[in-house]
Structure formats: structure tokens, C-alpha cells
Amino acid sequence: MGRAVMMEKRWSTRVPVNLDVALRYDALGILRGRARDLSLEGMFIDTGRVMLPYHAALEINFAMPDGDHRRLHAVPAVVVRTSNGGVGAMFRNIPVDTARALKSVMQRSEAPVRPGG
Secondary structure, eight states: OOOOOOOOOOSSOBEEEEEEEEEEETTTEEEEEEEEEEOSSEEEEEOTTOOOOTTOEEEEEEEEEETTEEEEEEEEEEEEEEETTEEEEEEOSOOHHHHHHHHHHHHHOSSOBOTTO
């Protein structure tokens, strides 16, 4: 029997980040986490011992640089991947200003993590 090949489903490049986030999940309230990688489609968030169900609706809150200060962003998302200690969240209806901020952070990153890597 041959080995199964896992297909990469991402459409955009991921970049490594170290970003504090707050997740609003109605069944549990507010959870703290740390984003480990980021793309224009979503992010992987370390959640520690807290496991969230597949397809859980979230609001991800995080602050990003905006000139001389930091701007708070709130993005609706859904859990598309779960693993020990974290979740992959896909953004839904991302606000234009948040998309611009994410693009800016991604362009400044020197070490992108390519899909599948």
C-alpha cells in the first residue's frame, strides 16, 4: 500500500508570528492565545489545554502596529483545524483595514513559511 499524500489547502503564504490574541467563543467566553503563524486567510493559535471544536465560530481580537500606535482588530473566524494545544482558524468577512494591516505585517516578514513547509 502506498502512503497517503496530504494536500496543502492554503491559497496564500503563511508567515511566522508571535502575536497575543483573545478569542471570543460564546460557549466558553474569552480565551487567551498566541498566534503562531498568519496568512491573509487565517492563523494558527496556540490555546494551551483548551480545545475548541471543529467549525466553532470565533471572534479573534488582536492589536497590530498602525503608524506610531497599535490598532485593535476584531475578525470573525471559524475553526478549520484542531491539534494538541491549538487551532487553525479561517477568517470570515475580514474588514478591509484588518486585511491591509495583515498584508503589511506579512510583507515585513523575512522568513515566510511556504505552504506544505
